[in-house]
Amino acid sequence: MRRIVTQSICWAYAPGDTPADESVPLDDGAAGPRARMVHGIRALEETASEVDTAVLLRFGVLYGPGTPGTRPAAPSPRPWPVTRPRSSWAASRPTTR
Template sequence: MGHRIFLAGASGAIGHRLIPQLLAAGHKVTGTTRNADKAATLRALGVEPVVVDVFDADALSRAMLADRPDIVVHQLTDLPSGLDPSRMGEAVVRNARIRDEGTRNLVAVAVASGVRRMVAQSIAWAYAPGPEPHGEADPLEDGASGNRGISVGGVIALEKAVLNAPFAGVVLRYGQLYGPGTGADTAAGASPVHVDAAAYAALLALDKGAPGVFNVAEPNPAVSTQKAVEELGWRADFRLPA
């Protein structure tokens, strides 16, 4: 039996690759976007679109209370198209705000709506320096400087909000994304992951895995993904049909 899914960030790179997986699994999906122009695209994909800004707590509350989802999937980011280097400085600040304030709003509304589980996007390259590969219990680099400090601070706030909530919270620490909609056609970075496989992890986490954190990346020396493979049944080679 399918779930009622509230997909926050449905028009993003992972959202677009997750939607067909959710629908194929029999779930009913309501998807959020801040851009009214993208609502028609979401509807054409089979999603009930909601135009809402996560920073507008009242509007977010109305949307979720009307939908009464079983599970919230948090894929919200605020990054420029193609990760344009000339715009990344300001984007880091905006993205950290979404991870902190936006997540707090989403969690509060989810609790008020009776949500029983939340699956949230995090990153796998926020670990503090130490022996590799990093497991999920390794500390994040709290107190880092510059843009990294801003990013990691946002990640720490997001994870605390989700994991300390009264519902079952699952955090997926994604590696560096590549594939359709990500701005990167090929794998790059210390712990890459294809966007289809990243979305697949979110699908699996709806029903599998105890509350907690999972690294999600292709096999690499930087982070261990053994937990996601064993507990979620995740595969790094998952791809949507062409």
């Protein structure tokens, strides 16, 4: 393989007071679940960089007027409260019949 494009995330950067760019390191000082996430991202990006041409896309979130972070939150359609963070991983697992 000579080329690879990987999808990563941007919320693994070290904490700071301004928006991060590619010069900001990953949060290697993280603990607990965040540390595992940062470790996984580092492993993905280091493995991809072993290929001759690697493009690492760190997808993020939009911010500013009119974006989800500035709009009032819509009521949840769930009849139960979410008591811990959820992941879409469970919904994407293959099911057996």
